[in-house]
Amino acid sequence: MAATYDTVVLDIEGTTTPITFVHETMFPYITSNIDEFLTTHWTDPTVRAHVQSIAEQANKDVADGLAQAIAIDLAADSQEEIRQKVLANVSWQMRADRKIGPLKGLQGYMWKFAFESGALVSVIYDDASMAIHRWVEAGKNVYIYSSGSVEAQKLLFGHSDHGNMLGLFSGYYDTKIGAKVEPESYSRIVKDIGVEPSRVLFISDSIKEIQAADQAGLQTVVSVRPGNAPIAEDCGFRTATNFLDIA
């Protein structure tokens, strides 16, 4: 590909970072620690705000008829009932790998303690790290767009096996800008950055995200990594197993 882009937008899971790191290290950290974390941090104002968001989402899910959702009455339930219902709602959403703001917000806050204490160090593919450096050295702007909260994204790139990479990125987007499978989300991102969609390269392992970005007029490459969902050879999009083939 000729360098017809001057902005790069990167997904994380399955793109810069192995799916296994997210599913076998980051998510189990939440599952193993959330019970104790909520008990210990229950009165922390940030946890209170996340509990409120989880409760609002749970009540919406119940109204929408989601079978596993459990309503939370913040005014009438006891604090222990609320805590147990938060645990139950987080549990089913994590089993479903739900990419939704309230869940991602609480996960991100828990990961803050894990990354900052050194309990977690993220994994970035060598070629992804090298390509990001090359893009930045070539004057391109590199952004992240992930379902993980912006706070979690910064923790992940700030505490990686390639060191603190935060200085390389021009900005971060999460699902507050819109779902990753909606073309409008990509239109909002390029508008926010202030670039033409045709000058932006988006890389992701998710074919639905690639289709959405393509519909919004961005250039795309499908990230093919070990453990990613298989991509059909005739998917109609450029694929890459190594970022250095793109950079």
Ligand SMILES: CSCCC(=O)C(=O)COP(=O)(O)O
């Ligand atoms: C950035 S935090 C960990 C990743 C995460 O929670 C997630 O859902 C990753 O989704 P992505 O959009 O990066 O595939």
Ligand SMILES: [Mg+2]
């Ligand atoms: Mg991904």
